[in-house]
Amino acid sequence: MVEEGLIGGGLYLARTVGHYLALSPARRLIGDLLYFAHKIPTVPVQKLMHLGDLAQMREKVPGAALDGILRPRWPALFIKAYALTAMEMPALRRAYLRWPWERLYQHPHSVVSVAVSKEIDGEEMVLFGHIHQPEDLTVGELETRLRLFKNEPPSRFGVMRRAMRISRLPRFLRRLLWWSALDWSGPMRANHLGTFGLSVYSGLGAESLHPLSPLTNCLTFGPVSASGEVMARLIYDHRVMDGSLIARALGRMEEHLQGALLQEVRTIAESCSGRKAG
Secondary structure, three states, X not given: XXXXXXXXXEEEEEEOOXXXXXXXXXXXXXXXXXXXXXXXXXXXXXXXXXXXXXXXXXXXXXXXXXXXEOOOOXXXXXXXXXXXXXXXXXXXXEEEEOOOOOEEEEOOOOEEEEEEEEEEOOEEEEEEEEEEOHHHOOHHHXXXXXXXXXXXXXXXXXXXXXXXXXXXOOHHHHHHHHHHHHHOOHHHHHHHHOOEEEOOOHHHOOOOOOOOOOOOEEEEEOOOOOOOEEEEEEEEEOOOOOHHXXXXXXXXXXXXXXXXXXXXXXXXXXXXXXXXXX
């Protein structure tokens, strides 16, 4: 900010300055994540999906909970679609490890790491909730887990408690823990960080073009139009796989959304209809 004034007929400038702020645990966490994410050669691949039938079927499920039944939101549906696709394409469950030698590790099932914004001590903090084996859960169960991540305190979830503790450590200790989780042990990496990430702003009417993540794959998608069109995007580690596989994976995800997941949502809608009639 600059203020102008006059002294003896001459112009002077009086400068005011702001103040410095220490990095909060929230900023430290994101800084560490980006430090390791920048080391990964990621490439985005996107596909316009046509999900009109699924969008219409979702609208048949009441927006308010009915006897514990929740309308599945799009993140739950996309998580399930990715997990089903990863069952068929094992490369989607692989990770690149650098120490003590360069190699790939393939986890037996998917673990999704979901970015969740939480307010802690008056500041928004992005934390991550983990869901193991989402391919074995119903979309209703996935929706319940996602709502718990959003609505329950971080202290309820071990992965969030651990992230908050680590973010308060000195930088060299934080980076050492991140490095050991990412590059040393495949099972540790999958269990502590996940096999793929989900980061979406579609509920706010926006989309991320190239979210940064230290994981092999990060899934994002934009707002879903009234006709059911949505741009889905996978950002992948080019050291682990090639773009042609990602393009096929997006196509297969669309098929799952148009098929198995449409049928699952139809079953939920019919159940709600039956309960209303009863």
